Structures are given as structure tokens and as C-alpha cells.
Amino acid sequence: MSLNQTPTSNRIHIAFFGQTNAGKSSLINAITSQEIALVSEVSGTTTDPVYKAMELLPLGPVMMIDTAGLNDTSQLGDLRKKKTMEVLNKTDIAIVVIDSATKDHHFEKDLIETIRTKKVPLIGVLNKSDLTPISKTQQNTLSSLLSIPLMTASAEKGAGIKALKEALGKLVPTDDEKFKIVGDLIHPGDLVVLVTPIDKAAPKGRLILPQQQTIRDILESDAIAVVCKEHELRDTLIKLGTKPRMVITDSQAFLKVSADTPKDIPMTSFSILFARHKGDLMQLVKGARAIELLKDGDKVLVSEGCTHHRQSDDIGTVKIPRWLRQVTGKELEFDYVSGVSFTEDAKDYALVVHCGACMLNKKAMTHRLETVESFGVPIVNYGVMIAYVHGILDRALEPFPLAKMAWEGEL
Numbered sequence: 001m002s003l004n005q006t007p008t009s010n011r012i013h014i015a016f017f018g019q020t021n022a023g024k025s026s027l028i029n030a031i032t033s034q035e036i037a038l039v040s041e042v043s044g045t046t047t048d049p050v051y052k053a054m055e056l057l058p059l060g061p062v063m064m065i066d067t068a069g070l071n072d073t074s075q076l077g078d079l080r081k082k083k084t085m086e087v088l089n090k091t092d093i094a095i096v097v098i099d100s101a102t103k104d105h106h107f108e109k110d111l112i113e114t115i116r117t118k119k120v121p122l123i124g125v126l127n128k129s130d131l132t133p134i135s136k137t138q139q140n141t142l143s144s145l146l147s148i149p150l151m152t153a154s155a156e157k158g159a160g161i162k163a164l165k166e167a168l169g170k171l172v173p174t175d176d177e178k179f180k181i182v183g184d185l186i187h188p189g190d191l192v193v194l195v196t197p198i199d200k201a202a203p204k205g206r207l208i209l210p211q212q213q214t215i216r217d218i219l220e221s222d223a224i225a226v227v228c229k230e231h232e233l234r235d236t237l238i239k240l241g242t243k244p245r246m247v248i249t250d251s252q253a254f255l256k257v258s259a260d261t262p263k264d265i266p267m268t269s270f271s272i273l274f275a276r277h278k279g280d281l282m283q284l285v286k287g288a289r290a291i292e293l294l295k296d297g298d299k300v301l302v303s304e305g306c307t308h309h310r311q312s313d314d315i316g317t318v319k320i321p322r323w324l325r326q327v328t329g330k331e332l333e334f335d336y337v338s339g340v341s342f343t344e345d346a347k348d349y350a351l352v353v354h355c356g357a358c359m360l361n362k363k364a365m366t367h368r369l370e371t372v373e374s375f376g377v378p379i380v381n382y383g384v385m386i387a388y389v390h391g392i393l394d395r396a397l398e399p400f401p402l403a404k405m406a407w408e409g410e411l
């Protein structure tokens with residue numbers, strides 16, 4: 001990803017569903033006016049979802065998802081349903097594409113029901129209006145049969161595309177808080193000190209995504225970001241001459257930074273901020289409480305959101321197991337998953353430890369949290385766990401009173 005791109009996790013995910021040859025790929029092409037999706041006369045060319053990040057006016061940064069042509073039969077097959085679900089778990093807006101010539105809409109009814117279970121806003125498009133013109137009455141009848149808003153379009157002729165974009169604009173979640181990382185905790189003019197170690201684990205020539213995003217969020221809040229390494233923190237705080245609103249550090253430097261930050265200055269970590277931003281800080285903090293209940297022979301699942309380049313002392317496969325064995329003194333078994341695959345069956349685990357999820361959107365992370373919760377299994381993330389094993393979770397939760405209460409067992 002280049003530096004000037006909006007991260008995937010902050011894009012509105014728009015997914016196109018429908019029967020093979022309904023014109024999903026053609027519609028994406030028409031909307032984006034770019035030949036990005038594979039269009040073919042042969043049924044079922046697109047087998048796996050195709051993702052394309054782009055700026056789309058008036059929506060802003062989006063991720064278009066062209067799904068595999070589902071089947072032409074009246075039922076969604078199990079495997080296809082599973083694939084649809086996987087995409088739906090991260091979809092912000094769903095578009096159901098229907099060939100206007102379609103007579104039997106069982107397939108679409110089934111599909112729409114599936115989308116409904118996920119509470120994803122959806123809109124239907126009757127495509128190929130150039131081949132099969134649809135009257136307003138027909139359109140309304142079908143719209144009430146399927147219980148979704150329907151629009152007509154011709155991907156081929158470009159008809160109805162502008163209206164579709166405008167309709168999409170109205171479906172975009174308008175929650176301003178949605179992408180707040182720290183902005184809701186600070187005021188204009190506040191000084192925020194960010195501590196970012198530059199060690200062998202840091203990428204060459206740049207800052208990592210959570211650091212960039214936090215700086216951006218601070219600037220958008222009209223506050224002031226001061227960035228230093230852990231070794232310069234003491235000096236930075238002296239030179240500032242005024243108390244910063246908050247110190248935010250990389251988890252790796254937590255101990256040193258905690259020691260160097262006066263107790264009356266609130267301090268937390270990027271990972272705690274992102275745990276809250278991406279998921280449910282309370283749930284993750286409750287997960288940390290479950291660590292001390294682990295028993296010999298318990299299974300722990302370590303889950304990472306992407307298959308990033310592994311360091312020699314990889315946090316997921318090396319540090320996390322080592323820390324957990326050290327703090328519990330128990331014989332634990334570890335399983336690992338990474339990337340798009342995530343267990344739908346967590347019941348065998350006593351604890352799930354998830355990464356910071358910087359590459360996942362909130363929807364995907366929320367789905368993972370809910371899946372694990374549905375099995376009654378506790379889940380913690382790297383940031384909360386690192387703070388816990390270093391004995392500084394107490395301090396890192398200070399800016400978050402509710403999560404702190406959950407940590408103290410009061411909720």
C-alpha cells in the first residue's frame with residue numbers, strides 16, 4: 001500500500017451480489033468507468049471475490065467487492081452461501097444485481113434473506129434495462145416482492161449509473177465517530193505525545209499504519225502531535241514545558257514510557273486505542289481477566305488479521321505463547337490462524353488472542369468478536385495482553401473509565 005492511500009480498513013466496503021451474468025462486473029466497470037473487473041461472455045469467470053480500492057464521488061474512499069457469480073439455481077448452495085457470508089462479514093453496503101429478464105426470483109429472495117441476517121443495508125439493481133425494458137409497475141411489484149429498494153440500470157449503455165451512485169451515497173454510514181481513534185478524547189489545541197520506537201522491528205523509511213492514523217486523527221481534531229522515540233521522551237516532556245493531554249506509546253516500549261511519564265499525565269498505547277477503535281475494549285479487557293483462569297492443557301488460538309512478514313522473534317508465534325506460559329505457569333497448547341480465514345468454531349479454545357487488526361475493517365473485527373463471544377470464549381488482543389503481562393494495563397486503561405471498571409471486575 002502506498003503512503004498516500006486510505007487504508008483498506010477505513011474504506012466503505014461495497015459488495016455486488018447476484019446470479020452469474022447478471023452484470024455485476026459490468027456494473028462495477030460502469031460505476032468506476034474503469035476496466036477493473038473481469039467481464040466475460042462465459043458464465044462464472046469471476047470465481048473469487050475481487051477487491052478494488054478507489055475514490056468514488058460522492059462517497060469518498062471505497063472498496064468495491066466483485067463477488068463470484070453465484071449459481072443460477074433457485075437455492076444458494078452451502079459453499080456459495082459460506083462464501084457470500086465471508087464477504088458479507090465485512091460489507092458496509094450490499095448491491096444485489098438482477099438481470100431484468102429474470103422471471104423467477106427465488107434465488108434473489110434467498111440471497112436477500114441471507115444479506116438481511118447480517119443487517120447490511122442493501123439496494124437492488126435491475127440491470128440490462130436496454131435489453132429488457134421494465135415498466136414502473138413491474139419495478140414496484142418486484143420491489144415489494146423482494147422488500148428492497150430497486151433501481152433500473154444498463155451497465156452497457158451507462159443508464160441509471162449516476163442515480164445508483166447517488167443512492168449509494170445515501171446508504172453510506174454517516175457516523176462521524178466511526179473512524180475516531182483518539183479524537184474523542186482530546187480537545188483542539190491539546191498536545192499529545194506519541195512514542196514510536198525505531199528498532200529493527202520498525203519498517204524502513206516510514207511509520208506504521210496505526211501511528212500514521214493516530215497522527216492524522218490528532219491533526220483532524222485541531223490538536224498537536226509531538227512524536228519522539230522512547231529514549232527522548234523524558235527530554236521531550238521537559239522541553240515541552242507544559243503537560244501534554246496524553247502520552248501514547250507503542251506497546252513494546254510500555255515499561256520505559258510508563259516509568260518516564262509522570263503519574264498525573266494519562267498514558268495509553270496505540271494498541272489499546274486501536275482495540276477500542278476496531279472492536280470492543282470492554283470485551284477485550286474481560287478477555288485479559290480470563291488469562292489467570294487458564295489451566296494445564298487449555299488450548300489458546302492466536303489469530304492474526306493478515307499474513308505480514310514474520311520477524312525473527314515473531315509476536316504471535318513466539319512472544320505471546322512465551323508470555324502466557326510465563327504469567328500462568330501452565331502447560332498451554334497453541335493454534336494459529338492468519339489472514340482472511342478465521343475460525344467459525346471457537347468452542348475448543350479457552351482463550352483467543354487476536355492481533356491489533358490494523359488491516360481489518362471494524363465490521364470484520366466485530367464479526368470475529370461476536371463469533372468468539374457466541375461460544376462464550378474470552379478474547380483478548382495483543383495490545384491489551386501486552387499491557388496485562390507487563391502489569392501496566394491498569395495505567396493504560398486510565399483514559400477509559402468503563403473499560404477500567406470491567407478490568408477491575410466491577411462490570
Ligand SMILES: Nc1nc2c(ncn2[C@@H]2O[C@H](COP(=O)(O)OP(=O)(O)O)[C@@H](O)[C@H]2O)c(=O)[nH]1
Nearest residue numbers: 020021022023024025026039040128154155156
Ligand atoms: N445489453 C447489456 N448487456 C450487459 C449489461 N450488463 C452486462 N451485460 C453483459 O452481460 C454479460 C455478463 O456480464 P458480467 O458483468 O460479466 O456479469 P457477472 O457475471 O454478473 O459479473 C456480459 O456479456 C456483459 O457484456 C447491460 O446492461 N446490457
Ligand code: SF4
Nearest residue numbers: 305306355356358359
Ligand atoms: S496487527 Fe494484525 S492485521 Fe495488522 S499487520 Fe499485524 S497481523 Fe496484520
Ligand SMILES: [Mg+2]
Nearest residue numbers: 024025038046
Ligand atoms: Mg463477474
